[in-house]
Amino acid sequence: MTTEPTLPTTCEEVRELAPDIALGLLTGEVRAAALAHLERCGACRADVAGLxxxxxxxxxxxxxxxxxxxxxxxVLGRIAELGGTEVAAPAPAGAGRGAGGTASRWRRARPLLAAAAVLVVLAGVLGLALARSRDDAPATPVATAEMQTGRGRTVGEVAVSGAGPATVEVQVPEWDALVDRWGTGPSGDYHVAIELHDGTRLLRPVPDAGGGDAWTFTVEAPAEAVATVSVVDGAGRVWCSGRLLPV
Amino acid sequence: MWDVSDEALFAGFASGDPAAAAAFVRRLERKVYGLALAIVGDPGDAQDVAQEAFVRAWRFADSFDERRGSVAAWLLGITRNSALDCVRGRGRRALPTAELPAEAGADPTDVDEVVGRHDDASRVVALMRELPAGQREALAAVTLQGLSTREVSELTGIPHGTVKTRVRLALRRLRDGLEDRVP
Known part of the structure; x- marks a missing residue:
């Protein structure tokens, strides 16, 4: 830190460091300060993502x-192995040609994996609903959304409640397994980005591996003010997102 | 045999189509393994890193956004991160001082040499060619060899602040150039 005497707090300071952020060159409190600024500044965040x-x-x-x-x-065998293991797929009835033996198992496993993911999501949604039913009135969701990837795959759910501060509950059932297996993912340092209708964007760190796959955050605004919730990586790329709709 | 785009093969790879997946891996394995080897230096580690990069790409396939760039670039970004994880996990490899500046031929910063190998990267090559040599070499060292700016400084004798400035300017110029040329 001796080479970075001041922590970046302004757009100008963060813009200067944006290439370093994009290249994963920052560490420690300088990186934390830069990310804290990105949490509030969509323009700087877009700058980093582009870089x-x-x-x-x-x-x-x-x-x-x-x-x-x-x-x-x-590689193909490893992927087939992972798919088969995760969904406890039955062994292939007959081996295909060449790598197709494992790959055909993989092809069977993927729909099962997707189906399992849907079931887990549904279970998570039900869990959230049941949990809410047992809680006090403030936990009644005002708006909910499915968390979807850019390709439209549903991977979780988000619900907001409370008149202010609002409670934002995010559940991505596969997340814990992903983190357990792959650390912080392809780009590292995942955060939950909470965007309000007035354009304010808040960034909250996703708990480390072992921190579960359901996360609760507090926002100093009414629940109705929350527009979208996303999971983003350290470079600002969106992993999944949900646009909230009133219940 | 597979006269289709990387992105089309990747879609098959992500959805579990065995033939497309095999074609995707075989089409890009030399790029992925080559980058991994350039960063980690050891063939065994490079193979592990390359395999993990493909597996991560499969696991995180839904996070690929083709509006932001090619699937090959995205996959190589994953490869770089995996390689850096490997390097950091075992401690920084010892780099010979002769590694930078690199020699022609095997030099990833040698744009003329690169042009012949990467027609699909011609847009980036053209932009890299436009950069001042110092900026190009600094950016290449950080991206293609996975070095920190301080390591580049130590290997080249160029002041750390100068290296950082060069990397920042180079990446900004490259980004601006890529954005200008997007159809």
Whole structure:
């Protein structure tokens, strides 16, 4: 920290560091201060996201190298193994050709995985509803939304309640397993972004692995003020999002 | 055989189509493994990193947003992060001081050499070519070799502040150029 004598708090300071954020070069309190600013500033957040995408494009220039023989088969086998394990899929009735033996199991497993995910989501939604029914009046949801990925896959639910401060409950049932298995994901440092109708954007850190897959946050605003809730990575890329609709 | 886009193959990869998945992995394995090797330096570790990158891409397929860039770039971003995790987990590899500045041929910053290998990256190559050499080399070292700006400074003898400034300017210029050229 001796090279960063001041913590970034203004747009100008954060913009200067935006490439470092996008490249994952910041650490410690400087990074925390920068992220705290991004939580409040959509323009700086968009700046960082654009820079991160540009940095990814540079990687197209990486030198190519031939991996050891059988690499692709091992990758496909590993993915098949993960899919089969997670949904306890039955062993394939008959092996396909080549890598298709594992891959065909994978093809069977994916719909099961999706179905299991839906069931878990439904269970989570029911759990939230049951929990709310046992709680006091302030927990009655004012608005809810499904958390969906950019491809429209439902991966969880969000509910907001309370006249202010509002309570934001996010549940992404697969999240804990993802974090357990893969650390912080492809871009790391996931946060929940809560966007209000007035344009204010609040960023809350997703708990570390083991912190569960249901998260509750408090917002100094009425529940009706919450417009969207998203899970974003450290570069501001959206993993899933839900636009709240009144119950 | 597979005269389809990376993105189309990736869609099959994500949804569990075995043929598309095999084609996707085989099409990009040299890029992914090559980047992993460039960062971690050890073939065994590079293979683990490359495999994990593909698996992560499968697990996080829904987070890919094609509006922000190509699936190859996205996958390589995952690869870089996986490689950095590997490097940080075992402690920073010892880099020979001769590694920077790199020599022509194997140098990922050698744009002329790169052009021949990566027609699909021609847009980035053109933009990189427009950067001052110092900026280009600093950005390449941080992205393609996974070095921190301080490591680049130590390896090249260039002041740390100068390296940071070069990386920042280079990435901004590149981003602006990419945005200008998006149809």
């Amino acid at each position: 991160a995408s540009a940095a990814d494009e540079v990687l197209l220039l990486a030198p190519e190298a031939t991996p050891p023989p059988g690499f692709a088969d091992r």
